Amino acid sequence: MPHTADALRDFTARYCLRWQQIYGHPPASEALYGIASPCITETRESEVLWQPQPFTLGSTLEMIERALDIRLQQDVAAFYTTQFAGDMSAKFGERALTLLQVWSEDDFERLQENLIGHLVMKRHLKQSPTLFIATTDSEQEIISLCNLTGEVVLERPGTKHREILADKIESFLNGLQPATP
Numbered sequence: 001m002p003h004t005a006d007a008l009r010d011f012t013a014r015y016c017l018r019w020q021q022i023y024g025h026p027p028a029s030e031a032l033y034g035i036a037s038p039c040i041t042e043t044r045e046s047e048v049l050w051q052p053q054p055f056t057l058g059s060t061l062e063m064i065e066r067a068l069d070i071r072l073q074q075d076v077a078a079f080y081t082t083q084f085a086g087d088m089s090a091k092f093g094e095r096a097l098t099l100l101q102v103w104s105e106d107d108f109e110r111l112q113e114n115l116i117g118h119l120v121m122k123r124h125l126k127q128s129p130t131l132f133i134a135t136t137d138s139e140q141e142i143i144s145l146c147n148l149t150g151e152v153v154l155e156r157p158g159t160k161h162r163e164i165l166a167d168k169i170e171s172f173l174n175g176l177q178p179a180t181p
């Protein structure tokens with residue numbers, strides 16, 4: 001969906017600008033040091049600096065759809081196939097989170113495997129399918145897109161706890177404020 005891609009690119013631009021204003025350079029990551037990516041602009045002693053890059057693979061999550069015989073929301077495919085980028089810290093209201101992104105082609109494959117595992121767990125628990133898009137400070141809660149409604153929800157994996165944060169991913173992304181460490 002073009003609106004999801006535009007909202008993600010807009011947030012990413014705001015995030016990168018914030019880093020530039022605060023630190024005088026593009027976003028940096030110690031966690032991604034030593035992991036190849038088209039995003040890397042500079043490698044320092046213990047961190048890499050990065051900039052988002054256009055996604056170069058197919059813009060679908062077909063592997064997941066085929067593996068689980070499921071049709072996924074177009075918005076989640078757009079979210080994960082718009083760009084290569086590092087994960088980004090943000091706030092949604094007062095809630096701190098890390099927006100998950102695809103770092104490289106290898107990372108995209110790993111992401112799809114993890115999403116399959118998550119969807120299999122949801123199916124096993126007889127819960128509606130969700131696809132995670134962000135982590136929170138709590139290891140007990142994640143932010144996901146509900147595959148049935150398109151809503152962005154805060155959920156506790158393995159439980160029925162669910163809180164609606166936004167009616168769609170575009171609204172969620174537009175409501176994010178960049179945060180930096």
